[in-house]
Amino acid sequence: MPGPKDLDPSSSPRALLGAELRHAREKKGLSQEALGLKLFVSGTFVGQLEAGTRRLRPDMAPLVDEVLGTNGFFERNCEAANKSRYPEHFAEAAEAEAQATAIRQYATLLIPGLLQTPGYARAVCRAYQPTAPEEKIEELVAARMERTRLLDNPTEPLLWAVIDEAALRRVTGGPEVMAEALRHIADLCRRGRAIVQVLPFGAGAHAAMEGSIKLMDFEDAPPMVYFEGVGTGRLEDDPATVKHQRFTYELLTACALSPQKSLALIETMAQDYAHEEHP
Known part of the structure; x- marks a missing residue:
């Protein structure tokens, strides 16, 4: 799979969440595929979360925090990251x-x-x-x-x-x-x-x-x-x-x-x- 794109965390809450997910995953020494197995999704989906092309669902955020040991960060910030001007x-x-x-x-x-x-x-x-x-x-x-x-x-x-x-x-x-x-x-x-x-x-x-x-x-x-x-x-x-x-x-x-x-x-x-x- 191609390497993840570097996002500007200041550009949007979604970009911040993706950058933090990538940082936390790498800190744990997990590949996208390995993290995906623990989250019951594909490695491709994890890559899309990190790239900002998919949104982290509120029901998945607590599991991400548990697997990565991020002390509730993703659960707390998931709602803000998912706000949108669109339906x-x-x-x-x-x-x-x-x-x-x-x-x-x-x-x-x-x-x-x-x-x-x-x-x-x-x-x-x-x-x-x-x-x-x-x-x-x-x-x-x-x-x-x-x-x-x-x-x-x-x-x-x-x-x-x-x-x-x-x-x-x-x-x-x-x-x-x-x-x-x-x-x-x-x-x-x-x-x-x-x-x-x-x-x-x-x-x-x-x-x-x-x-x-x-x-x-x-x-x-x-x-x-x-x-x-x-x-x-x-x-x-x-x-x-x-x-x-x-x-x-x-x-x-x-x-x-x-x-x-x-x-x-x-x-x-x-x-x-x-x-x-x-x-």
Whole structure:
């Protein structure tokens, strides 16, 4: 297994907990695999805890303290490390996303979060929570926009999205919002910050008709896949599962329009929405 990545403990409670776990494990003279056996998890999972791509569960923290002799440190600090701006079912995936070197995503019915504009994100959040106070909606939008800052880096992560045509045809927030959203995607593509393919209606049946897929690769940890439903989410690192979903994603890219044709379609649709707003 590759060596663990040096984290900045001051960057977040999660990074602090990961750094302390690595320090305590090494002080005990245990490998990741040996510690994993004592915690009833895999060595890979221990490595992900240390790298900050997985969260230490509150029910596991007392056992970590017992095995490593850390006098309750992990139990006391686990709650703070697990605080997040994101919904519980998505928090771990969002934190893993922030450390990924490559993200490959298939989106069925909405534009992926990393490609959204504030206006589009606001319309989505309001649809999810129609009775929420405006302050709550703006808080959710701000958290989503914070995620998009990953793309401010000119090289990493690689973002490759396959977007179902249905997501582009669904008028979310109105024609003006959609025109802005599609122009934003086109701009990211033209600047080389995203590869986007459209899966057209004409492709017919395909390998991921049951839901979305997000595959994430890391520099120093095994790849993971995230499955999301309505108010639910699951992060998986099982090698067989990840391999199967990667194959599914490859089938989707084969069925989708090329990046060049996808860009042309997205820009045409943006113009159509703009004309609809201003006839």
